[in-house]
Amino acid sequence: xxxxxxxxxxxxxxxxxxxxxxxxxxxxxxxxxxxxxxxxxxxxxxxxxxxxxxxxxxxxxxxxxxxxxxxxxxxxxxxxxxxxxxxxxxxxxxxxxxxxxxxxxxxxxxxxxxxxxxxxx
Numbered sequence: 001x002x003x004x005x006x007x008x009x010x011x012x013x014x015x016x017x018x019x020x021x022x023x024x025x026x027x028x029x030x031x032x033x034x035x036x037x038x039x040x041x042x043x044x045x046x047x048x049x050x051x052x053x054x055x056x057x058x059x060x061x062x063x064x065x066x067x068x069x070x071x072x073x074x075x076x077x078x079x080x081x082x083x084x085x086x087x088x089x090x091x092x093x094x095x096x097x098x099x100x101x102x103x104x105x106x107x108x109x110x111x112x113x114x115x116x117x118x119x120x121x
Contacts, residue, residue: 004028004048013053013103019060027056043114050110053103 006024010017016024031052037044098104 004045004052009049009052009056012049016053016056019056023059024052024056027052027059030055040111040114043110047107047110047114050103050107054098054101054107057101057103058097 005028006021009024009028010019031048035044035048035051040047095108098108
């Protein structure tokens with residue numbers, strides 16, 4: 001399997017060139033929890049990259065808007081410090097969330113084409 005890291009994501013999707021590497025790594029970790037290499041076979045890497053890009057896009061949208069990012073802690077003691085909770089990862093079963101970005105729609109396409117239908121006889 002190809003190692004997927006922040007550099008891989010930035011090379012595949014130049015739109016994320018300026019994104020913080022830590023945020024990209026968190027998106028990679030979240031995608032890793034939701035994509036099964038055994039099920040997708042050769043489509044695993046593209047599916048993984050597109051889901052990572054979707055998660056990253058949603059996280060960046062949330063951070064930019066400030067909406068939906070709950071305040072986690074505030075410290076006041078000579079300095080004011082804010083910390084924000086990480087937005088929840090989208091769920092694979094939530095096609096409506098995946099449809100909010102072109103990356104999510106491509107992920108759905110790849111997985112739909114590469115996951116065999118199951119028939120119970």
